[in-house]
Amino acid sequence: MFSVGLLASLFCLVVIHARSTSAQCWSKNACIATSVCSAKGGTSKAGLCPGPTQIQCCSCSTCMDVKTCSAKGGKSQPGICPGPSNVQCCKLGSGKPKPVNTMLTNLAAILRRAGLRVLEQPGWKTRGHGKMASVKSILIHHTAGPSKGEYPSLGVVRDGRKDLPGPLAQLGLGRSGTWYVIAAGRCYHAGKTINDSIFGNSNSIGIEAEGTGTPSDNTGHRYWPPVQWNSYVRGVKALQAAYGVPTARVLGHKEAAVPKGRKVDPNFSMTEFRAALR
Ligand SMILES: [Zn+2]
Known part of the structure; x- marks a missing residue:
């Protein structure tokens, strides 16, 4: 055994020596x-x-x-x-500092810089169920609210329901394409997801766009006012750029929620929505 080991180490020395004398790029x-x-x-x-x-x-x-x-x-x-x-x-990384354990107090500025109409709701900068752990994803929702009005779901998204205290999303989107900045902290919008460390409430921005959600056929976006759908795309793009969220992590609630089929929102095609983000 000893002699074999000695031979092996001699051989290694020879190889190392040979390499060092003819160093080349890989x-x-x-x-x-x-x-x-x-x-x-x-x-x-x-x-x-x-x-x-x-x-x-x-x-x-x-x-x-x-x-x-x-x-x-x-x-x-x-x-x-x-x-x-x-x-x-x-x-990796764009060099921009990523939010860690913080309130997203720059949401309104990000959307405004993208040329969008923004209405800041009083108290939004301190509203939330604690701070955001990070921003690794964006979840796309619809409110399944009333069929008329600009953003009739504002009260529910801000204050919650009997069974779920608000805020239910950081951002709302009205039928006119106006953005409603509701909260800067963690919001109860995601529920259980395919991967809570990416898509859970602590790591995901939630956007509740006003829409009845019917019909729920998952094709195109023809039931949505073009001005609202276009604003949805522009706003998400701006948030992606600001927080370094890749398009693969912009999911519809229906895609992120588990068990599969628990959620149907949004009722437009997410494939089409993501294609518009590129
Ligand atoms: Zn949802």
């Missing part, structure tokens, strides 16, 4: 300009590539499947990861 395609490498989220290493000094060996420490990257809120960058083409360098 792929000749990864020999790229340092500026390009850093823009992709990679790290450059000098001395491993032929050519001018700014051409260096680029490698990535966050190689992963593009879908996994998107779910984490990152942007996939091709060309600097080994393996199949779906494995790419995941550039």
